Amino acid sequence: MSRKILCVDTDDRVGAVADALDSEETMTAVQATTVEEARTALDEQAIVCVVTEYELADGSGLDVVRAIRETAPQTPCILFTDVSPNEVETDSFEEVIIEYVNRGLPDAHDRLAFIADDVINHSAQVGFLKPDDEQERLDALSRYDVDELPVQESFDRLTDLIASHFDAAISFIGLLEEDEENFLACHGGDWDSLTRENTICTHSMLQEDVMVVEDIREDKRFSENQQLSNLGIVSYAGANMTTPDGHVIGQVCLIDHEVRSYSDAQQRELEQFAETAMEILQLRQSLLEARSLEVAQ
The missing domain is CATH 3.40.50.2300 (Response regulator)
Incomplete structure (x- = not known):
């Protein structure tokens, strides 16, 4: 290329x-x-x-x-x-x-x-774009002990539901760490992680609303990204997972292998799925902290 x-x-x-x-x-x-x-x-x-x-x-x-x-x-x-x-x-x-x-x-x-x-x-x-609150965002992310949280099955079910609801090839839930995005669940793809400079979510997290890329081949930000091309990604939609104190720590996303758009109603639905994923993560973290407190007492 x-x-x-x-x-x-x-x-x-x-x-x-x-x-x-x-x-x-x-x-x-x-x-x-x-x-x-x-x-x-x-x-x-x-x-x-x-x-x-x-x-x-x-x-x-x-x-x-x-x-x-x-x-x-x-x-x-x-x-x-x-x-x-x-x-x-x-x-x-x-x-x-x-x-x-x-x-x-x-x-x-x-x-x-x-x-x-x-x-x-x-x-x-x-090189990749970073939000203005990058360090505070990473601090907020570190407060979620993902390795100890039993979220895998819940998130697997959620990504299955999201993919079915939107009839999408791939749906995933990813957390944006310092240098990479780690996927907690991924329907339709065997993906574990992508470096921050290669993931579209690096850009999507900077928007308050849902980011839609109908055809990455026509978008100058991504058209030269060989990694995305190798994964067969053509269209993308991503919604923020935002902590209660306003930091974006992850994304709920849809991927397709063909050009695709999403209506305003569909974008709002994707935002609601992202809110649900964040609520699950928040609830599981709260339960983990409560149990730890009980053991300490």
């Missing part, structure tokens, strides 16, 4: 940068010569990396980085410029992987594809 790299540079330089990246058979260069053109490309295409000059006709390379932060802060960026690093202010861009490459070096263009491949792979390993 060819990965799209956005090249943002001046009219007289952008072609050479694109040629350097196109020399790698797994990469396809998408050209832009202004910040505005770059924003359009980011909106319309599944870009996995950006290579940008610092000084552009209508702004700077950091304006391109700001555009990326709005929707995909994990996307790696390379500043390919002869502007000195001391003149580039990047302190406020810690959420985006930024690599600096001095284009004035003799082998800079020859090394560009290698560097792009390296930062893309690094981003895939460490």
Whole structure:
């Protein structure tokens, strides 16, 4: 699968940068010569990396980085410029992987594809969206002793019911831990876990309402995700499992192997199933704590 790299540079330089990246058979260069053109490309295409000059006709390379932060802060960026690093202010861009490459070096263009491949792979390993309350959310999740809670049979029955109700290929209940999503129950699939950067739930948990992706192949956030493709995922719907104090710790989700939409009524029903799953988890945890207190006394 060819990965799209956005090249943002001046009219007289952008072609050479694109040629350097196109020399790698797994990469396809998408050209832009202004910040505005770059924003359009980011909106319309599944870009996995950006290579940008610092000084552009209508702004700077950091304006391109700001555009990326709005929707995909994990996307790696390379500043390919002869502007000195001391003149580039990047302190406020810690959420985006930024690599600096001095284009004035003799082998800079020859090394560009290698560097792009390296930062893309690094981003895939460490980059994913996180909610603002990530640490508090993880603390809330840790208070549920899932290994000691007898929820497996209840959740198996619930995912069976959900899949039947929506006539879906796969239904699962997953908890979003620090680096991965662990599935407590999964009807229709033999799934144990997915890394956070590969699961759609990493995005879904950031929405208050149900997130529906009718066709991930047409969604630039997921169309280049080989793991999702290997699992045969085409459509997705996910609803939050929210603790009483407002932290999202998991998702109740529907997966299909074909394009699919969900009505407002169906989305509300999925939310109710997620509320039920959270209530089961909360009740079992309360019973476990009560029994522990009785033993202690």
